[in-house]
Amino acid sequence: MTQAAEPNDRAGRGTPVPPEGRGRPAAGSARVPVPPPDGGAPAGPPARAVVPPPVPGRAAVAPAPGRAAVPGSAPPPVPGRAAVAPAPGRAVVPGSAATPGRATVPAAAAVGGGSTYRGRNPVPGTGEPPARKRGLPALLLAVLVVGLLGAGTTAQLVRDLPAATLSTGLATTVRIPGAAPRIPWPAEGSAELMIQGLGRLGGSGGGTARPIGSVAKVMTAYVVLKSHPLDGDEEGPTLTVTAADVADYRSRIPSGQALVQVVEGERLTERDALEALLVPSANNIAHQLAVWTAGDVDAFVERMNAAADELGMTGTDYTDPSGFLPTTVSTAADQVKLAQEVLKSEVLADIVAMPEAQLPVAGRVHNHNALLGVDGVFGIKTGSTDEAGGNLLFAARLAVGGRKLVIVGAVFNQPGTDTSGQLAAVNRVVRKLLAAVRATVREYPLLAAAPVGTVRTAWGSSVTVTPASPLRVVGWPGLAVPVTTTTTGLGAQVRAGQAVGEVQASGVRVPLRADAGTGTPSLWWRLTRRT
Secondary structure, three states: OOOOOOOOOOOOOOOOOOOOOOOOOOOOOOEOOOOOOOOOOOOOOOOEOOOOOOOOOEOEEEEEOOOOOOOOOEOOOOOOOOOOOOOOOEEEEEEEOOOOOOOOOOOOOEEHHHEEOOOOOOOOOOOOOOOOOOOHHHHHHHHHHHHHHHHHHHHHHHOOOOOOEEEEOOOOEEEOOOOOOOOOOOOOOEEEEEEOOOEEEEEEOOOOOEEOHHHHHHHHHHHHHHHOOOOOOOOOOEEEOOHHHHHHHHHHHHHOOOOOOOOOOOEEEHHHHHHHHHOOOOHHHHHHHHHHHHOOHHHHHHHHHHHHHHOOOOOOEOOOOOOOOOOOEEOHHHHHHHHHHHOOOHHHHHHHOOOEEEEOOOEEEEOOOOOOOOOOEEEEEEEEEOOOEEEEEEEEEEEEOOEEEEEEEEEEEEOOOOHHHHHHHHHHHHHHHHHHHHHHOEEEEEEOOOOOEEEEOOOOOEEEEEEOOOEEEEEOOOOEEEEEEEEOOOOOOOOOOOEEEEEEEOOEEEEEEEOOOOOOOOHHHHHHOOO
16 A cells, blocks of 8 residues: 655655754754765765654664664655665664655755755755845835834824813703793883893883983983093082072972072082982972083983983983973883993982982982882882873892892883872882782793713714703793803813813803713724824
């Protein structure tokens, strides 16, 4: 039976390859001379033959003389191949006999010039050793590529991560939920309510301009102070009462106008005159201030209307500085605009809140506003005539949810047969309105503690964000409240519970917190990122 060729018996090679496959001769192996191609004598010193390790089932190669054969150390003979001859003077190791029918080929051939190549099998058909440097350029290129990739990889891994982004679905304006408040507006005349810092609560009576009586004196004081400003407790320049001023005073007495006594040569400071104008509502002082400020009444009235235009009081027309004439007309909404400007003046805000004043000649005078100090009212001006009815431009303080607010309102043209009846009627309406405001204007939840947005990382991880607590604002149902959102301290990733921003409305701020953590980016994303 013919034995199959072993893996070492490769076509085109005449030398069996040792199982170790490393090509270097084993320690103690004999050198075997390589016969020249023409069959001549071997050249140079004999090479050491490689003795392969024993393979079970193969005959051993004879050992050198004097050395004992190792049982089972030679491969089995192959029929038809000649056995490999042992080196001269070396005994054959049992079990290592050459393959029958196969020519003996030395383990290493002598190279021309007597040199001997050791270690690696010669290139088939040439007897030359393989070139060791053939793979060196490829190896260097591989090392260079790996180095470059390593540098790029390190740079990618150490790059700063982009900051996460916060987005919310909140509108810039949110209305307080709930049914619209029911306000007891007057059945006659007109009314207007404004909560400073919040907005307009509402109004009634339309925009028809009607006489407003002595409420017109608020604009008179406003124009005087624009021409002759006062600060703090300043008294201002002095007005000297003339004979013409005394004559004007006496001419008004028969018509029952509100007046203060004056005498020729009397000296009034600007503050004295303003107190006489706004506290006892003296018509004669309105006339005197107009002439002192603008030279004559007509010029002063022009200034009054110019100021009204600047404030957007489109339904207003002044024809005299006192409001006694029925041709001086305005609306509740227009006068509320003026009142808000007047309250910015510390001097006027102090004077309209005075229940009484002391004048050089008239002595102690009293305010016609019976609501001063009631329900938080601290101004501003009453007015009553037969044509105008009862009128009150008012301001009242309101504290809600830790906030100090000011209610500015107007109730005009209330019915009555005389001044006291007209003012009593208007005061009743005002008190009902103030009670309704206090019941309506309070804290309301604007935003619940529910997710309102998302934090998203550069690698696509996202978590929801929620207000740390319900956002409550002062107002009333239906009030449109501006809402702003800001981002605070967002890094590349966030932790659960981390404050990522704020939501603010009506001066109230509530932190926005992450509902969960975003985690870290994957290694693949860090290596392939472009941002």
